[in-house]
Amino acid sequence: MIDWGWIGDHLGAIAGRLGQHLELTVIALAVGFALSLGLAILSARVRPVRSIVIGIAGIVFTIPSLALFSALVPIIGLSLLTVEVPLVLYTLVIYVRNIVAGLDSVPPDVIEAADGMGYTANGRLARVELPLAVPLMIAGLRLASVSTIGLVTISGILGQSFGGLGFFIFERPTFATEILVGAVGSIALAISADVFLGRLQRRLTPWARAMDTQAGAAT
Amino acid sequence: MSSAERVVFEHVTKRYPGTGAGNPGAVEDLSLEVPAGKVCVLVGPSGCGKTTSLKMINRLIEPTSGRILIGDRDIAQQDVIALRRGIGYVIQQVGLFPHQTVADNVATVPRLLGWDEGRRKDRATELLELVGLDPTRYANRYPSALSGGERQRVGVARALAADPPVLLMDEPFGAVDPIVRERLQNELLNLQEQLAKTILFVTHDIDEAIKMGDLVAVMQVGGHLAQFGTPDEILANPASDFVARFVGADRGLKRLALTRVDALELMPPVTASSGDDAADARRRALADPFPYLLLVDAERRPIGWVDQDDIPSSGTIGEDLATAMSPLFSRRTTLKDALAMLIEAEVHAGIVVDGKGAAMGLLTADMIFASSRDGRSPEARAGA
Structure with a gap:
């Protein structure tokens, strides 16, 4: 059923598409994170902004990705932006919620102690609130990475210039081997990204591990 | 600092x-x-x-x-x-x-x-x-x-x-x-x-x-x-x-916990040691309003109480006359603790002793009550 010969002949192409998949994903995750951080901090500081941002983000997430990719073509033509704009929009939904939740998770007594000791508002954000939001931020990053890797696959609908590993799914819809390469490759990439980010989180937040250990010992 | x-x-x-x-x-x-x-x-x-x-x-x-x-x-x-x-x-x-x-x-x-x-x-x-x-x-x-x-x-x-x-x-x-x-x-x-x-x-x-x-x-x-x-x-x-x-x-009791024994003026005990002249001791004990004589050793460390009526009118004082003992207080004992110990004692006067155990004076429950009534006790602090 699987044509191993085809795979052997196309290793270079597969590697190239894997690289493209990663590139499209990383750009979306990075740009989306930068935008979300700003929006989330604004939402955490100004209550009315928060409901607007979260509301809009929720609406965006209900738009089917296929529809959004296709709808943008007549508006901005076919370019990197056509892929990245939807990808970034979808990451916003996940990121903003998680970063806001992360900032909300900072215990009130910690905030009060920080204020009482003379942190400035920005100092408190940078040194206390954002570091404490890191676990939920990375949880958001993991979700967004899995979601984005899937959406990059779908972007293969826009033609040969895009899609990453998804290219193989859309190129010849009747050739099972190629479809499997695209699908399995995408899944493997998503799982690898999730595992990698999980490790990164443990690295970045040794204090949270101490809390987990204690919680485990207490139960 | x-x-x-x-x-x-x-x-x-x-x-x-x-x-x-x-x-x-x-x-x-x-x-x-x-x-x-x-x-x-x-x-x-x-x-x-x-x-x-x-x-x-x-x-x-x-x-x-x-x-x-x-x-x-x-x-x-x-x-x-x-x-x-x-x-x-x-x-x-x-x-x-x-x-x-x-x-x-x-x-x-x-x-x-x-x-x-x-x-x-x-x-x-x-x-x-x-x-x-x-x-x-x-x-x-x-x-x-x-x-x-x-x-x-x-x-x-x-x-x-x-x-x-x-x-x-x-x-x-x-x-x-x-x-x-x-x-x-x-x-x-x-x-x-x-x-x-x-x-x-x-x-x-x-x-x-x-x-x-x-x-x-x-x-x-x-x-x-x-x-x-x-x-x-x-x-x-x-x-x-x-x-x-x-x-x-x-609050009266709480206040007693704030005051230490050394804040009060103690009552001097009538004392005698083993071998002292009994007639003299009896005369001194009867002249004092407190009905007991405190028997002490050569270093003035308390041995026990002798009821003034039990003191023989002649001869010498012997340690066997002592029939009761009282709680010993240090100068740092709080009045609340002192009162608690006095409630249990046979003779209602505690003996305040110094660091070497020598008797310095007596403290009675009446003296503690009087100190809390007049409200003038120095603000000695308990705790720590």
């Missing part, structure tokens, strides 16, 4: 929008002065404005009207961030930063003040030792790995890090169990003997207030200062029915 500074409230009022006086957390025309180096406890039922008053000192809450001075400076005229960095702050839930090690937590204000790393580390080590936590064991732990009592000690160390002249403590021991609380209270009193900071301490527990305070400010709902004075003054002369009820029906 920087010197302590006085804290003064001048007609400070805090009202919350849409509400008049008498609402929870409001403060009404509060005026009081805490002298430099003293511990002032703000105590009262919940909603009496004690925490509001405390938070107005580091401007986490701004007063509606009135002034607060630290030293001679109006805090409203100071930069709020600089003001807070110059005041130690301890809260009930401690508020340690979970993502920082104990040493980094302690060095928070030094870091904000821009101390270099070496100096911060030295200071953190010094402070951990001061609060009784071994720096080699604790400096690199995260707060989640500490017990409640250990966290509160780190909280105190963190508040002291930049050596502030004023320390604010908001129910600092409210979240730990009673045994740990008592230990932390005693440690703070010992620490305060070395540091002599000006401390404002909020609690709802009158016993804690009496134990910790050089001065106690009793507040009542509506933010009124019901009474301000030494613990002894408040227990001896409650200014109102509210204060009397708040300090409790056992």
Whole structure:
């Protein structure tokens, strides 16, 4: 059923598409994170902004990705932006919620102690609130990475210039081997990204591990 | 060590929008002065404005009207961030930063003040030792790995890090169990003997207030200062029915716990030693209103009581005459403990002895009652 010969002949192409998949994903995750951080901090500081941002983000997430990719073509033509704009929009939904939740998770007594000791508002954000939001931020990053890797696959609908590993799914819809390469490759990439980010989180937040250990010992 | 500074409230009022006086957390025309180096406890039922008053000192809450001075400076005229960095702050839930090690937590204000790393580390080590936590064991732990009592000690160390002249403590021991609380209270009193900071301490527990305070400010709902004075003054002369009820029906006993035996003028005992002339001893004992003769050894250490009627009219005194013994008090025994022991004793007089065990004088239950009636007992402090 699987044509191993085809795979052997196309290793270079597969590697190239894997690289493209990663590139499209990383750009979306990075740009989306930068935008979300700003929006989330604004939402955490100004209550009315928060409901607007979260509301809009929720609406965006209900738009089917296929529809959004296709709808943008007549508006901005076919370019990197056509892929990245939807990808970034979808990451916003996940990121903003998680970063806001992360900032909300900072215990009130910690905030009060920080204020009482003379942190400035920005100092408190940078040194206390954002570091404490890191676990939920990375949880958001993991979700967004899995979601984005899937959406990059779908972007293969826009033609040969895009899609990453998804290219193989859309190129010849009747050739099972190629479809499997695209699908399995995408899944493997998503799982690898999730595992990698999980490790990164443990690295970045040794204090949270101490809390987990204690919680485990207490139960 | 920087010197302590006085804290003064001048007609400070805090009202919350849409509400008049008498609402929870409001403060009404509060005026009081805490002298430099003293511990002032703000105590009262919940909603009496004690925490509001405390938070107005580091401007986490701004007063509606009135002034607060630290030293001679109006805090409203100071930069709020600089003001807070110059005041130690301890809260009930401690508020340690979970993502920082104990040493980094302690060095928070030094870091904000821009101390270099070496100096911060030295200071953190010094402070951990001061609060009784071994720096080699604790400096690199995260707060989640500490017990409640250990966290509160780190909280105190963190508040002291930049050596502030004023320390604010908001129910600092409210979240730990009673045994740990008592230990932390005693440690703070010992620490305060070395540091002599000006401390404002909020609690709802009158016993804690009496134990910790050089001065106690009793507040009542509506933010009124019901009474301000030494613990002894408040227990001896409650200014109102509210204060009397708040300090409790056992305030007489609480007050006895504040006073030590050496605050009273002791009654000299009639004494005799084995081998003394019995007739002379009998004559002296009968001349004294107290019906017993105290038999002592050559170093005046008490052996026992001899009923004056049992003293033979001739011959010499022998140790076999002693039929009863009393509790022995040191000069540091509190009157409350002394009374408790006297209730059990056969002869209702305790013998106060010095460090070598020699009898210095007698203390009777009547003398304790008289001292609490006249309300003039010196403000000797118990606790510690």
